[in-house]
Amino acid sequence: MNTATITPTTAARIEPPYVPAATSDPNWVRFGLIAVAVGFAILFLLIPLAVVFTEALKKGWDAYLAAITEEEAWLAIKLTLLTAAIAVPANLIFGLSASWAIAKFEFRGKNLLLTLIDLPFSVSPVISGLIYVLLFGAHGWFGAWLMSHDIQILFAVPGIVLATIFVTFPFVARELIPLMQSQGNEEEEAALVLGASGWRTFWHVTLPNIRWGLLYGVILCNARAMGEFGAVSVVSGHIRGETNTMPLQVEILYNEYNFAAAFAVASLLALLALVTLAIKTFIEWRLAHQTPINPEEAS
Numbered sequence: 023m024n025t026a027t028i029t030p031t032t033a034a035r036i037e038p039p040y041v042p043a044a045t046s047d048p049n050w051v052r053f054g055l056i057a058v059a060v061g062f063a064i065l066f067l068l069i070p071l072a073v074v075f076t077e078a079l080k081k082g083w084d085a086y087l088a089a090i091t092e093e094e095a096w097l098a099i100k101l102t103l104l105t106a107a108i109a110v111p112a113n114l115i116f117g118l119s120a121s122w123a124i125a126k127f128e129f130r131g132k133n134l135l136l137t138l139i140d141l142p143f144s145v146s147p148v149i150s151g152l153i154y155v156l157l158f159g160a161h162g163w164f165g166a167w168l169m170s171h172d173i174q175i176l177f178a179v180p181g182i183v184l185a186t187i188f189v190t191f192p193f194v195a196r197e198l199i200p201l202m203q204s205q206g207n208e209e210e211e212a213a214l215v216l217g218a219s220g221w222r223t224f225w226h227v228t229l230p231n232i233r234w235g236l237l238y239g240v241i242l243c244n245a246r247a248m249g250e251f252g253a254v255s256v257v258s259g260h261i262r263g264e265t266n267t268m269p270l271q272v273e274i275l276y277n278e279y280n281f282a283a284a285f286a287v288a289s290l291l292a293l294l295a296l297v298t299l300a301i302k303t304f305i306e307w308r309l310a311h312q313t314p315i316n317p318e319e320a321s
Contacts, residue, residue: 074292077285089286094263098271099290101179105267106247109186113243117194118236122228124195125202126210139196142189150188151256154181177259182267185253190246197239201232238305245298249291
């Protein structure tokens with residue numbers, strides 16, 4: 023009886039059985055998933071965006087420019103920019119301070135602070151607006167005192183700014199906290215050992231390492247501040263020419279069947295969103311290619 027012998031030459035020719043990789047799928051599955059994703063993006067993102075600009079320019083450029091330069095629309099644009107100009111720096115300072123404290127130090131109440139930072143994500147913007155009504159309204163906790171001192175918060179710019187700060191303050195902190203935690207304290211400690219002061223370490227080591235993440239959070243915060251509707255709608259009072267931001271102005275124009283003007287103002291918000299998306303994409307690219315800072319540069 024002949025038995026087959028396996029020589030080193032024949033053993034080298036024997037290939038292991040094919041085992042498909044866990045992440046490999048048939049082509050029809052991959053193409054199907056890509057088609058679903060692309061179709062969803064076209065149906066729910068690109069088509070509505072195209073409709074906004076099509077309707078805005080439906081009556082021509084003259085009507086478009088007249089709609090966005092009309093006095094009430096212009097005042098709404100200025101109020102939106104003013105609100106963002108106040109809310110974003112306030113959230114920048116808070117987010118940077120909170121993330122620095124949470125990522126670099128251990129203290130009592132740390133988990134409570136994290137919970138409070140996440141609170142606007144879990145509370146409806148309308149509810150947050152009602153909170154300010156209960157606090158600063160005529161029958162609120164501080165309403166009588168505010169009225170006696172002739173201070174108006176609700177149905178005025180201060181109320182709009184406060185509501186916007188509330189709904190946007192998690193963005194900067196939530197972007198920086200995981201970034202700073204992943205970087206650790208080694209570079210700061212090295213800079214301190216080399217003789218750098220705490221302030222110099224912050225400016226020359228910590229801040230350069232988080233600059234793109236910080237800018238990323240600011241961009242997201244600014245986008246939400248300019249597009250906020252629910253909380254601002256509750257505290258603004260919808261006073262035309264005084265407390266209407268751009269989203270509220272769009273609602274009023276649409277309810278009055280002034281569709282061309284409504285879509286014209288909406289197109290400005292869409293343009294701001296596209297610019298924000300472009301900046302966000304650039305920052306993500308820079309975050310992926312940034313290099314760490316040498317602690318010796320801070321000494």
